[in-house]
Amino acid sequence: xxxxxxxxxxxxxxxxxxxxxxxxxxxxxxxxxxxxxxxxxxxxxxxxxxxxxxxxxxxxxxxxxxxxxxxxxxxxxxxxxxxxxxxxxxxxxxxxxxxxxxxxxxxxxxxxxxxxxxxxxxxxxxxxxxxxxxxxxxxxxxxxxxxxxxxxxxxxxxxxxxxxxxxxxxxxxxxxxxxxxxxxxxxxxxxxxxxxxxxxxxxxxxxxxxxxxxxxxxxxxxxxxxxxxxx
Amino acid sequence: xxxxxxxxxxxxxxxxxxxxxxxxxxxxxxxxxxxxxxxxxxxxxxxxxxxxxxxxxxxxxxxxxxxxxxxxxxxxxxxxxxxxxxxxxxxxxxxxxxxxxxxxxxxxxxxxxxxxxxxxxxxxxxxxxxxxxxxxxxxxxxxxxxxxxxxxxxxxxxxxxxxxxxxxxxxxxxxxxxxxxxxxxxxxxxxxxxxxxxxxxxxxxxxxxxxxxxxxxxxxxxxxxxxxxxx
Amino acid sequence: xxxxxxxxxxxxxxxxxxxxxxxxxxxxxxxxxxxxxxxxxxxxxxxxxxxxxxxxxxxxxxxxxxxxxxxxxxxxxxxxxxxxxxxxxxxxxxxxxxxxxxxxxxxxxxxxxxxxxxxxxxxxxxxxxxxxxxxxxxxxxxxxxxxxxxxxxxxxxxxxxxxxxxxxxxxxxxxxxxxxxxxxxxxxxxxxxxxxxxxxxxxxxxxxxx
Amino acid sequence: xxxxxxxxxxxxxxxxxxxxxxxxxxxxxxxxxxxxxxxxxxxxxxxxxxxxxxxxxxxxxxxxxxxxxxxxxxxxxxxxxxxxxxxxxxxxxxxxxxxxxxxxxxxxxxxxxxxxxxxxxxxxxxxxxxxxxxxxxxxxxxxxxxxxxxxxxxxxxxxxxxxxxxxxxxxxxxxxxxxxxxxxxxxxxxxxxxxxxxxxxxxxxxxxxx
Numbered sequence: 001x002x003x004x005x006x007x008x009x010x011x012x013x014x015x016x017x018x019x020x021x022x023x024x025x026x027x028x029x030x031x032x033x034x035x036x037x038x039x040x041x042x043x044x045x046x047x048x049x050x051x052x053x054x055x056x057x058x059x060x061x062x063x064x065x066x067x068x069x070x071x072x073x074x075x076x077x078x079x080x081x082x083x084x085x086x087x088x089x090x091x092x093x094x095x096x097x098x099x100x101x102x103x104x105x106x107x108x109x110x111x112x113x114x115x116x117x118x119x120x121x122x123x124x125x126x127x128x129x130x131x132x133x134x135x136x137x138x139x140x141x142x143x144x145x146x147x148x149x150x151x152x153x154x155x156x157x158x159x160x161x162x163x164x165x166x167x168x169x170x171x172x173x174x175x176x177x178x179x180x181x182x183x184x185x186x187x188x189x190x191x192x193x194x195x196x197x198x199x200x201x202x203x204x205x206x207x208x209x210x211x212x213x214x215x216x217x218x219x220x221x222x223x224x225x226x227x228x229x230x231x
Numbered sequence: 232x233x234x235x236x237x238x239x240x241x242x243x244x245x246x247x248x249x250x251x252x253x254x255x256x257x258x259x260x261x262x263x264x265x266x267x268x269x270x271x272x273x274x275x276x277x278x279x280x281x282x283x284x285x286x287x288x289x290x291x292x293x294x295x296x297x298x299x300x301x302x303x304x305x306x307x308x309x310x311x312x313x314x315x316x317x318x319x320x321x322x323x324x325x326x327x328x329x330x331x332x333x334x335x336x337x338x339x340x341x342x343x344x345x346x347x348x349x350x351x352x353x354x355x356x357x358x359x360x361x362x363x364x365x366x367x368x369x370x371x372x373x374x375x376x377x378x379x380x381x382x383x384x385x386x387x388x389x390x391x392x393x394x395x396x397x398x399x400x401x402x403x404x405x406x407x408x409x410x411x412x413x414x415x416x417x418x419x420x421x422x423x424x425x426x427x428x429x430x431x432x433x434x435x436x437x438x439x440x441x442x443x444x445x446x447x448x449x450x451x452x453x454x455x456x457x458x459x460x461x462x
Numbered sequence: 463x464x465x466x467x468x469x470x471x472x473x474x475x476x477x478x479x480x481x482x483x484x485x486x487x488x489x490x491x492x493x494x495x496x497x498x499x500x501x502x503x504x505x506x507x508x509x510x511x512x513x514x515x516x517x518x519x520x521x522x523x524x525x526x527x528x529x530x531x532x533x534x535x536x537x538x539x540x541x542x543x544x545x546x547x548x549x550x551x552x553x554x555x556x557x558x559x560x561x562x563x564x565x566x567x568x569x570x571x572x573x574x575x576x577x578x579x580x581x582x583x584x585x586x587x588x589x590x591x592x593x594x595x596x597x598x599x600x601x602x603x604x605x606x607x608x609x610x611x612x613x614x615x616x617x618x619x620x621x622x623x624x625x626x627x628x629x630x631x632x633x634x635x636x637x638x639x640x641x642x643x644x645x646x647x648x649x650x651x652x653x654x655x656x657x658x659x660x661x662x663x664x665x666x667x668x669x670x671x672x
Numbered sequence: 673x674x675x676x677x678x679x680x681x682x683x684x685x686x687x688x689x690x691x692x693x694x695x696x697x698x699x700x701x702x703x704x705x706x707x708x709x710x711x712x713x714x715x716x717x718x719x720x721x722x723x724x725x726x727x728x729x730x731x732x733x734x735x736x737x738x739x740x741x742x743x744x745x746x747x748x749x750x751x752x753x754x755x756x757x758x759x760x761x762x763x764x765x766x767x768x769x770x771x772x773x774x775x776x777x778x779x780x781x782x783x784x785x786x787x788x789x790x791x792x793x794x795x796x797x798x799x800x801x802x803x804x805x806x807x808x809x810x811x812x813x814x815x816x817x818x819x820x821x822x823x824x825x826x827x828x829x830x831x832x833x834x835x836x837x838x839x840x841x842x843x844x845x846x847x848x849x850x851x852x853x854x855x856x857x858x859x860x861x862x863x864x865x866x867x868x869x870x871x872x873x874x875x876x877x878x879x880x881x882x
Contacts, residue, residue, distance in 0.1 A: 027720045027757070028743040030736065053757070080796030081743075090794075098795070101719065102761025102803030109758040110349070114555030114597050116368035118341070118349040120765060121806040125837030127789075128802065137347035137377070146368070158737075163505075163514075163541045169433060170754050171721050172737040177756040181556060197540030202400065203434040204543035205756070207513045209483045209505070209558050221736035227744040231730040232691025232713050258510045258547070259533040261526065284547070311586030312533070321584075329585075332509065333551025333593030340548040345765030345807050351555060352596040356627030358579075359592065389527075394715075394724075394751045401544050402511050403527035408546040412766060428750030435753035436546070438723045440693045440715070440768050452526035458534040462520040 003164050003214050004193060008039035011187045011213040015152055016045040019072075023108060023150035023179040024052040024062060028081065028224050031172030032061045033156040035189050035217040040154075041065055051075040051108065051150060051182075053101060053175055055082045060222050069093060075148070077101035081224065100128060103145050105178050110147035112181025112210075117144050153183025156219070157206065160190035161197075164211030165204045173205065180210045187213045234395050234445050235424060239270035242418045242444040246383055247276040250303075254339060254381035254410040255283040255293060259312065259455050262403030263292045264387040264420050266448040271385075272296055282306040282339065282381060282413075284332060284406055286313045291453050300324060306379070308332035312455065331359060334376050336409050341378035343412025343441075348375050384414025387450070388437065391421035392428075395442030396435045404436065411441045418444045464636040465653045470604050472497045473651075474563050474634050477602050478504055485509060485554070485594055487564035488532045490604045494563055505541065507559055509590040511550045514542035531590060551590070555597035562598040564591065566605045566633075568620045571667035573630040573642035575603065576622035588625060595626035607635035607664055614666040616640065616647060637661055646670040674846040675863045680814050682707045683861075684773050684844050687812050688714055695719060695764070695804055697774035698742045700814045704773055715751065717769055719800040721760045724752035741800060761800070765807035772808040774801065776815045776843075778830045781877035783840040783852035785813065786832035798835060805836035817845035817874055824876040826850065826857060847871055856880040 005011040022040075026032030037056075040048075041064045048071050055074055056063035065071050066084045073095040079085050088094040099107065100122045110118055119142035123129045133144040155176040158169035166188055168176055180186050188206075193216045236242040253271075257263030268287075271279075272295045279302050286305055287294035296302050297315045304326035310316050319325040330338065331353045341349050350373035354360045364375040386407040389400035397419055399407055411417050419437075424447045465473065467490050475497035478484065485507045486492055495517075498504050506515040508530040515530060516537035523537055530536045545553075553559060568576040575595055578588040595601050609615055616633065632650070633640045638661060639651040646668030649661060662669060675683065677700050685707035688694065695717045696702055705727075708714050716725040718740040725740060726747035733747055740746045755763075763769060778786040785805055788798040805811050819825055826843065842860070843850045848871060849861040856878030859871060872879060 028739065030720070030739050030743070076797060078797035078799040080794075086794055096795075098797050100798055100802035101757070101800035102765055102807075105757035105761050106344075106346070106765075109552070112556045112558075113337075113552030114557060115337070115349050115351060116371075116373055117366070118346050120346060122765065122803045123836075124806070125784075126802065126834040128798075135348070140347075142347055161541075165541070165543055167433070168754075168756075170735065170737040170748070171718070171739055173433070173754055173756050174721050175757045178758050181552065181558075200434065201538060201542045202398070202404070202544050203431065204545075207543040207545060207553070208541065209507070209513055209553060223734070223736050223739075223745060225739070225742065225744040226734065227728045227746075228731050228734065229728040231732065259529065261510070261529050261533070307587060309587035309589040311584075317584055327585075327587075329587050331588055331592035332547070332590035333555055333597075336547035336551050337555075340762070343766045343768075344762030345767060353555065353593045354626075355596070356574075357592065357624040359588075392751075396751070396753055399544075399546075401525065401527040401538070402508070402529055404544055404546050405511050406547045409548050412762065412768075430753075432748060432752045433754050435755075438753040438755060438763070439751065440717070440723055440763060454524070454526050454529075454535060456529070456532065456534040457524065458518045458536075459521050459524065460518040462522065 003212065004162050005213050005215045007215055008035040008189065008217065011215050012039055012043060015185055016043050018045055019047040020151040021049040023153040023182050024050055025155040025174065025176030025179040026052065027174035028054050029056065029061050029222045031156050031174050031176055033154040033189050034061065034219055036154040036187060037062060037064055046070050047072045049073040051148060053077050053104060055079040055085045057081050058084045073097065075099055077104050105175060107145055107148040108178035108182040111149040116147045120145055148182060150183050153179040153186040155180045155186065155188050157188050157190045159192050159194050159199060160188055160214050161194055161199060163196050164208030164214055165199055166206035166211060167199055167203065168205050177206050180206045185212050186210055189215055189217050191219060192216060234443065235393050236444050236446045238446055239266040239420065239448065242446050243270055243274060246416055247274050249276055250278040251382040252280040254384040254413045255281055256386040256405065256407030256410040257283065258405035259285055260287065260292050260453045262387050262405050262407055264385040265292065265450055266420050267385040267418060268293060268295055277301050278303045280304040282379060284308050284335060286310040286316045288312050289315045304328065306330055308335050336406060338376055338379040339409035339413040342380040347378045350375055379413060381414050384410040384417040386411045386417065386419050388419050388421045390423050390425050390430060391419055391445050392425055392430060394427050395439030395445055396430055397437035397442060398430055398434065399436050408437050411437045416443050417441055420446055420448050422450060423447055463655045468493060470634050470636060473639065474602060474604050477561060478502060482560040483507055485559050485562040485598060489565045491563040491565060509550050509554060511545050511547060512542065514539045551593050554593050557597055557599055559598045561600045561602065562594045563602045563604060566603045568615050568617055568622050569603055569630050569633050570617050570620045571646040573628045574620045575625045575630050576620040577625050579623045591625050595629040600631050601629050603630055603633045605635060607637045614664055616665050616667040618667055637664065643670060673865045678703060680844050680846060683849065684812060684814050687771060688712060692770040693717055695769050695772040695808060699775045701773040701775060719760050719764060721755050721757060722752065724749045761803050764803050767807055767809055769808045771810045771812065772804045773812045773814060776813045778825050778827055778832055779813055779840050779843050780827050780830045781856040783838045784830045785835045785840050786830040787835050789833045801835050805839040810841050811839050813840055813843045815845055817847045824874055826875050826877040828877055847874065853880060
């Protein structure tokens with residue numbers, strides 16, 4: 001069962017379908033599967049539903065998929081960094097389902113963990129809870145949120161091995177572990193493929209069972225807000 | 232905010248109360264907070280409800296708390312290794328609430344994560360689901376299980392630091408991370424306290440926010456089933 | 463000649479596919495690991511928090527922090543990863559494990575499984591069995607066809623409290639291999655010298671399409 | 673003289689207690705970190721997956737893999753730990769963070785908060801704000817007392833879509849400090865030279881017990 005592939009294009013071979021749901025790791029432009037996103041753009045696949053905390057910026061990350069109108073719907077918590085998104089949204093060309101950030105993370109985790117629904121206090125009494133079931137526990141009201149699975153998950157890790165074991169680096173971890181569990185097929189792009197056994201066995205963030213395909217690539221790692229202090 | 236204490240007794244000072252609920256890490260005798268359990272025995276605290284996957288053996292682990300009848304109720308998935316448990320249970324001196332192992336783990340995680348209830352297919356159509364609400368999602372039936380919090384969580388880790396950051400070793404991790412999140416107060420016993428900054432920041436299993444008190448101690452680490460192959 | 467424990471384990475090993483992630487129950491299912499085809503890449507999950515379980519340790523390798531779900535000392539492999547209980551059962555409940563091979567007290571023709579509790583006898587608990595049968599993609603049972611009193615363990619309806627409802631896909635007994643299908647159990651294979659007549663005589667569950 | 677941004681941040685820093693785990697929102701709340709008492713051990717959480725957030729990096733320290741919830745480059749400290757988004761919000765939702773200091777568009781006398789959406793304007797999303805106000809132990813708001821049109825932002829009822837219902841504990845404005853109590857808002861403190869009369873004139877929300 002060979003999991004290691006040579007490129008983003010090769011890992012996506014036979015996987016993409018119009019109308020599919022894709023869960024994409026990353027927070028802002030940090031820890032995004034940038035090579036897979038570029039390959040999905042090239043593929044021309046359309047009518048995508050994408051679950052991702054953000055929508056990238058106009059010319060990088062998931063924003064690339066908006067240029068050719070490949071996205072039908074985003075499930076996100078914040079899309080404020082993407083002007084193209086706003087134009088298409090206001091023109092009625094793009095749907096958005098806002099999920100609170102923690103609810104989105106938990107929905108992906110729950111989906112991957114076989115939990116079809118869970119209750120949270122987040123959003124109770126707000127627009128987010130409209131049309132959703134609520135329930136009282138110990139005198140407090142909670143809203144029912146659904147587990148979320150995706151046809152495909154695309155994640156970006158730091159190091160990985162041929163078994164599909166992954167580790168992430170610093171805050172580039174973010175939504176990647178949750179997306180990895182939520183994908184019916186999960187593809188990981190990593191900075192480096194290391195020999196099986198080289199990763200610390202007690203420190204593997206995503207065990208290989210969740211990862212079907214993996215490849216190594218270089219990453220631009222664009223920075224959104226370059227803030228510094230005097231040296 | 233000093234978190235480091237010198238002994239199990241010292242960490243338990245002012246914490247124990249008759250009738251309290253304690254979540255205890257460990258699977259069998261592996262990764263159990265053995266020093267804290269011994270100190271709880273010495274304290275004489277009574278009427279405890281203990282959430283722990285197992286009940287130890289007659290003369291080690293949580294079994295020690297049964298000797299003086301300190302336990303009112305166990306929430307466990309398997310208690311078959313403890314004869315004393317069985318005697319007290321059959322004599323009506325001890326209650327048991329069986330939870331499937333994965334449900335128990337998820338209840339503790341949910342409790343610690345502010346999720347009061349979640350749905351699982353585990354146990355549907357069995358005694359475990361009796362008296363519990365069920366709900367259909369996508370044509371399949373699931374049972375509602377509750378998040379579980381404890382007045383006190385006692386966990387055993389490998390290495391920890393003065394901030395309460397913890398790492399676990401091999402399968403001694405088991406229920407410890409979940410218990411750590413579920414405790415209103417969490418006390419950790421570790422094999423070694425290392426300087427803050429010595430643990431790999433990307434590899435801290437339990438961030439210090441969950442741990443209020445910590446101490447280092449030696450551990451017997453008794454083995455239940457010593458199975459070997461020829462060298 | 464009906465199958466013995468090792469024959470059943472060897473037959474169960476045919477359920478494996480290259481690349482499978484597998485959880486083996488305690489008892490006969492454990493023996494299946496002795497029959498994994500050499501060219502197969504199989505990863506064993508242990509629900510106490512380990513993916514990539516190795517063989518028992520040598521005396522020198524014994525590590526109290528390294529046990530399997532049966533509380534036996536085991537070893538790790540190059541591929542091994544460790545994780546917490548909630549993560550382990552997320553993997554199980556979420557359907558990421560391809561196959562679980564388990565023992566049983568009773569199986570019904572509807573695929574109900576009973577393997578954790580005998581009323582009136584000491585109740586030890588279900589451990590992870592209910593999660594495994596509810597979450598793993600495919601459940602294969604290995605058990606003797608009859609109990610010690612000679613009564614069929616493949617029943618129309620389980621008499622014991624259930625571990626799971628409609629969860630069993632395939633049953634391997636000393637007499638043969640049976641699939642849970644619409645209307646009852648279907649004979650897939652018979653052990654050497656076992657006849658269909660013998661199976662019909664020794665099975666309470668409805669045998670269909672045979 | 674009403675407080676300016678830095679005065680408000682300094683006043684908000686008085687809400688800190690030694691040992692607190694704190695999540696600071698974007699904008700004025702970020703300034704609070706400049707006023708942490710030196711002998712306090714405060715740990716900042718960043719909801720994108722970091723506990724123990726350090727200051728902005730020097731030009732040499734910049735790391736694209738190390739940002740805060742505002743997508744700004746930051747640094748780590750000795751105590752820092754990193755974790756995934758579901759773990760980060762488990763910490764928040766589970767009530768393990770002691771205090772969150774956030775900005776607001778409107779707050780009602782019942783403690784309702786609106787800070788994510790203006791109907792008819794571009795909707796960018798709530799990010800982690802709804803989770804923070806629902807889960808963190810104590811919510812303190814820093815905001816101007818009035819909007820640019822001079823209208824009170826402390827209202828009887830929020831006009832904008834809510835971020836959370838009954839979630840605010842304390843509000844720090846340029847005019848003073850107000851607690852959400854039974855029946856309305858209670859004045860805890862006034863900025864220098866600000867009178868109760870001025871507050872009553874500039875506040876739509878019910879002021880009680882003053």
